[in-house]
Amino acid sequence: MNFPIANRIADLRPSDIRLMTKECERLGGINLGQGLGDLQTPPLVRDGAINAILEGRNTYTPSEGVTPLRLAIAEKLKRDNGLDVDPEKEIIISSGTTGAFAATLTALLNPGDGVLILEPYYGYHLNTILLQGLEPQFLTLSPPEFTLAEAALNAAVRPNTRAMVLCTPANPSGKMFSDAELAIVERVAEQHNLLVISDEIYEYITYDDRRHVSPASVGRLGERTVSIMGFSKTFSITGWRLGYAVAKASLANAINLVNDLLYVCAPAPLQYGVAAGLQAPPEYFQNLRAEYQRKRDIICEGLNDAGLTPLVPQGAYYVLANISHLGFPDAKTAAISLLEQTGVACVPGGSFYQGGGGENLIRFCFAKDDATLREAVVRLRKFRS
Template sequence: MPELSQRVGNFTDSVIRRMTRISNQYGAINLSQGFPDFDPPKEIMDALAKAAYEGPHQYSITYGAQNFREALAAKQGKAIHRIIDPNTEIVVTCGGTEAMMCAMMTICNPGDKVMVFSPFYENYGADAILSGAEPIYIPLVPPEYEFDIRLVEQGFRDGAKAIIVCNPSNPCGKVFREEELVAIGKLAVQYDAFVVTDEVYEHMVYAPNRHICMASLPGMYGHTITCNSLSKTYSITGWRLGYLIGPAYVIEAAKKVHDFLTVGAAAPLQEAATVGLKYSEDYYEKLLETYTEKRNYFLAGLDRIGLKHNVPQGTYFVLIDISEFLELPQFRGFTDLEFCEWMIKEIGVAAVPGSSFFREEVNNLIRLHFAREKETLDEALGRLEKLKELK
């Protein structure tokens, strides 16, 4: 048989999406893959219904419909503290996943190095490999998920072309402090490198933490490529609407990569989602209130059950420590993946094994999410109560 590309042997399929498939097979409550079980805002759904009859139905401009890019520029310009040119500084992509892949392929040559904080969203390592780059992993050390800035400097000194910063961070919920971002940014400028940010959870940052766009820091716009998505902010993960924002010379190149990757995002979905991009600040304040309540409610439920967990500063993910269960005779020798598969079948709740997020040898963590209606969270917590019987 003809040989396949060597690069596809260097990573697995998405463990997150695999857990969803297993969850569906056994009818479990899916707290693995991070998507809500409630509808998008009514105004966006009404706009989609209108677009279904009135269009547009054909290709938009490959790098994004004009009105969609203009709305994006207006919204994100407030966060980045500058006027964003919708024609030269934005590329609309098929989800945040393509945004990151597009960014990596735009800046990386085969053999380049890219730093990735660990734990990390599983796509980052694969993105680096697919773009021909070598990932360098920088540990985020629990329980606070701090990092050693000296390791970042060493990575740049060793020739890293870029560093990926997920802020807030999936899966651990870390929100990078201003002094941390400033320190990373200074090194990127010093070594003439890029910071590629993933900011899809920008509106899910819990007090007293606050989200700061790397591109908003002094001198950083020219060194930052911001990847983002509408998926989580408007509960439209299936619409696959993402984007890149960056300096014009980067975006000009990214347009070409994007054009030949996917041509363009869905035109009627861009038309409908434009409504959401024009929401006032009230929408984002209420969104944060909603997720703050969900976080507090779910963590309190985990505490009642006696499950050890971190307290996420942002996102809607929480890491659970399963060490005490893996010490029980019936689970001795289990991997975290095997424990998650057992949970789906026997407990009826789907989680993601932590090992899929860490470069380090980690077998004692699983990730759950709380982007669910209260009734769903209640049912999930009720099923997780069964874990008490094992202690």
């Protein structure tokens, strides 16, 4: 018997990221496609979770998260993001940043509402918008700077646009939005009464002494912003699925209602682990930035040597490379050819665009141990010959 599938998933397609991972596994290659970071989890975080398990902290928690973690997040937000937040009413712990994003969309928007996303975008943002019955709307930012212009942003807003999504530092481009660009967002959002959803999962992975700026800290943006943050990248615990949303109390209350229905609560002992991690000294975060900057420089040098032109990222741990001069008909063909020739997997740029703007780009993830990254660079150099 054939049962019909739901209309809400009719427009969803498997990600090219998953496709390239499968092809890489089939060929026994090095996967620089999917963001599968393999750095070690800090002992402070690991032992915090283990101790919580041994202490029996294995039952349901409040849907908004355990108090020690929300208190630690509030301190972190004040110290690092310039945000003064009530830990009891304005912080919701969820199942990863993707979980916080889904709960936010469900709680604050209605089917048919327009959500503006910036190209190149993170694919899970788009697919979650589609799954919620929302209308994705796009504004393309041009490489290599991906500058946000006020006139273009204003022109992209339609009558049914109710929200816009920012990702800073951005996946896949590594773009970090400046104070001036965020001031543009503030003016346009206020003019059109838009909700701003800010994904800041890579906030501690920034380069060349750049300062991460949380949109909610700019002007009056905090009144209309849901800041979505997490621990996966900062503590190398992508499989733990822990993130959180920060918003004014009325918005946070609605998000928590949906968070409870979707996830009940985030994993109890893991919450205590990241609460311990947030007590790490400043040197931990400084060393994290320095380590990733070294890895960025390794991959960018290797791409240049291979005849691929890197768009050097300002943050996050991905790099886009320009392949327009290589003569491939599209990015997927280029990515497959690269994998077959060198055994190194990347992701075609079309995965991050709706309008075909990514066909001259491929994306690499450099969240790898140094030995793996250097071997990938050796292999990539063969692509030129």
